[in-house]
Amino acid sequence: MEPEAQIAAARPGFRYWKRVLISLLLLPFLGFVLSNLLLSSPWVRHWMAEKIERKTGLETTIGNVSWSPWAGLQINQLKLHQPAELRTTLPVPLASIATFQITPVWRAWLRGKFEVRSVSLDTPQLTLPLELLVHLAQAAHPAQPTPPQVAAATPAPPQVSQNLPPSPPPSPPPAVIRPSTPTGWIHLKNASLTLLSPTARQPIFAAKAISGSLPIAGDAAQSTLRIGGISCAGRSLAADFPAHFDWQPPFLTLRPLTFTIHEMKTTLALRLAMFSNFPLQISLAIPAQALPEMALPRDGKTHAESLAVNAAFRGLLLAPTTWQADCLVQALRPAVVFGPHEAKFDRGSAITVLRGGQLSCLDARLIGDELSILGNATLLANGSTAAACRLVSTPERLGGIVTAIFPNSSPPALTPLSTPQRAAFDLAAFGNFQHLYLQLGKDGPLLNLISPPAHP
8 A cells, every 4th residue: 555545544534634734725825816806896896986986076997906915906997087077078087097006015904004015007197187277276275374362461571580590501302213114116107197178289288108116105215217208289398308306205306307398408306295285396497598499379480599487386286276386488589480570579578477376477578679569468267367468560560460470360450659650459368268269459350269179
């Protein structure tokens, strides 16, 4: 007889305990398989989608869910859809992620603490409609500061004995030493961000092909993101450049990033704090340099001997009413070309500010001997906008400019000035994101600049 058979014959319970041991070894595997089957069931996916909907207020769909001890929790085809009122004109989801993976700290989870080692996002696409940002600005209200309470009577200061020695200066508090903790990461693969309006033909802003890792918790670290491209209004601004980040808890800082926008050297800096509402600071600077020829709407062109831009943003990322921004643009000898007409100016400037959900161009001007242009504009949080622009030149030159820009319009209605050698042509724009109208001249005809496009 074989030795194993002899042992089994000598010990009748050997086969029983062998089966028990095999069952105990198979039990974790069976539990792993059954738990993944349960996670992929429609009931669990619907339950998880409802939890996300209650947190975000957006309709959510989930493809399937799985987990493993080595990879953590994985959600595939996660989609947060646009608000119902925007879905008819913008069918693209607000956020879609091909694979959302969470790698937890299992020891912390066993102790009842939710700790995450890393979050991985494969092909996350964020599509933000401008109308949604306007809605958030309308819904948010700045907190009113509580007036300080004034005491009814101020008590007299205590009398200090002159015989007592002076008190020693207070000692500084001991430095707080944080225990070392593993760095927490967000891993991005082929991410994209798009800001658009359903009524616009081109995205207002787009960043694509973003890949890399960002440290967001734990010990200090450094990382690099690779950005495939950035565009504005359909025009490419920069392509394929790295962005280097430093993490010093609780601040994530973008090292000054230098790239080119329309062949112009540009510097961008950013700092984000990882606590309540995420305080954010952004600064952008284009030092004075020549502006190469750049295309304008209606086949126009512009260039300048020198252009300088300084812009800054600050506020709480999740509280739009705290957002504040300032932008100053200065140009030397700019020129604008429309067809055979070229307007040259001595200087130009524009001052734009954002306060309390209101974006205002306080003053914009191009000053020249033959033609001057003055204007201002305001965009309110509810989407309403208004702008005014005045062109000052000779009546003959104004007529040629208006005909070149608006070839199908009637003869311009000019506003006379104090001298007959000069006249003004006034433009007024007003409306909202759905309908924007432009009035040509004082009491002149109206043009509909924006109308909702038809979607298939």
